[in-house]
Amino acid sequence: MSNDYLDILAKFGIGGAHPGGFPLTKQLLEKENLQENMTVLDLGCGTGQTAEYISTTFGCDVTAIDNQLLMVQKATNRIEKTSLPVHVVLGDAQELEFKDHSFDMILAESVVAFTDVSKTLTEMKRVVKPKGCCLLIEMIAYQDLEEEIRSTIAEFYGVQHVLTEDQWLEKLHESGFTNVQVIPTMTTLHKTEITDINVSDDIKLEDYDLWDKHAHLTEKHALHIGYRVFRCCI
Amino acid sequence: MSGPDFYHVCCRYHGKPVRLSCRDGRSHVGEITRVTRTHVWIRPLEGPRGFNYGFYGFGYGGFGVPFALGALTGVALASAFFW
Numbered sequence: 001m002s003n004d005y006l007d008i009l010a011k012f013g014i015g016g017a018h019p020g021g022f023p024l025t026k027q028l029l030e031k032e033n034l035q036e037n038m039t040v041l042d043l044g045c046g047t048g049q050t051a052e053y054i055s056t057t058f059g060c061d062v063t064a065i066d067n068q069l070l071m072v073q074k075a076t077n078r079i080e081k082t083s084l085p086v087h088v089v090l091g092d093a094q095e096l097e098f099k100d101h102s103f104d105m106i107l108a109e110s111v112v113a114f115t116d117v118s119k120t121l122t123e124m125k126r127v128v129k130p131k132g133c134c135l136l137i138e139m140i141a142y143q144d145l146e147e148e149i150r151s152t153i154a155e156f157y158g159v160q161h162v163l164t165e166d167q168w169l170e171k172l173h174e175s176g177f178t179n180v181q182v183i184p185t186m187t188t189l190h191k192t193e194i195t196d197i198n199v200s201d202d203i204k205l206e207d208y209d210l211w212d213k214h215a216h217l218t219e220k221h222a223l224h225i226g227y228r229v230f231r232c233c234i
Numbered sequence: 235m236s237g238p239d240f241y242h243v244c245c246r247y248h249g250k251p252v253r254l255s256c257r258d259g260r261s262h263v264g265e266i267t268r269v270t271r272t273h274v275w276i277r278p279l280e281g282p283r284g285f286n287y288g289f290y291g292f293g294y295g296g297f298g299v300p301f302a303l304g305a306l307t308g309v310a311l312a313s314a315f316f317w
Contacts, residue, residue, distance in 0.1 A: 017316040110317050139317050191313040199308030218315040
């Protein structure tokens with residue numbers, strides 16, 4: 001699977017690179033009753049903006065994991081500038097290295113859609129505590145996509161499927177999440193103001209070409225793809 | 235070449251709002267109004283989105299504020315769609 005899109009996000013080092021951006025992250029976390037003694041997993045942490053925020057704001061024990069080395073390096077650099085107890089690790093969401101029932105909360109901000117969804121959800125269900133919960137912000141298709149659109153999106157973003165809301169709910173239930181809420185948000189995709197950026201010095205004009213291609217694709221298919229926030233408990 | 239040729243990147247985004255990251259660690263947001271081989275000019279964005287950013291006193295009726303291309307570490311659009 002191609003991951004050009006995730007590669008350019010890593011090279012530009014953009015924080016809050018998911019639908020709704022960092023403002024949505026903060027808005028969602030405010031409604032959770034996070035306490036200092038809780039353990040939180042930031043799955044697909046990117047450059048670590050959310051992990052840093054959770055540690056600073058709520059004092060939780062935060063673990064941040066990403067499968068891209070460049071993201072892990074940028075997240076590590078960010079955390080090293082603080083004295084926060086955030087553990088940043090390189091790892092695969094589909095095969096988590098953590099013991100069963102390790103986390104009170106798992107946050108996946110536009111991450112699961114880029115993986116084998118069933119595998120990752122099964123792993124999330126395994127490592128979340130029985131009374132914990134998972135928050136997912138994920139790409140959805142408004143209805144089943146025509147093959148041409150599906151293959152364009154799948155190829156460019158390196159996703160296997162673009163699931164509809166109902167298909168996500170089905171996968172979540174199959175993975176063992178029995179209590180799933182769809183949190184109301186602005187459902188159409190809006191531009192996110194970029195406020196957190198850490199550009200690699202080997203960035204090339206081709207990376208800007210990919211960026212522009214992504215922007216073009218997203219605008220072109222705005223009537224077909226959007227996002228949802230799922231709050232999932234066992 | 236270390237990094238891209240920011241001249242071409244700035245030309246590409248002429249007229250658009252961008253975020254410039256500079257070697258001193260600061261970053262600046264504005265619309266690109268002029269690009270030469272050595273400098274890029276950005277004008278702070280006005281309006282309710284609150285992009286205005288430390289340019290007080292410059293009087294930005296013209297091209298805005300110049301930045302040496304050599305002092306830049308990154309140029310990106312100020313806002314974008316993300317998945």
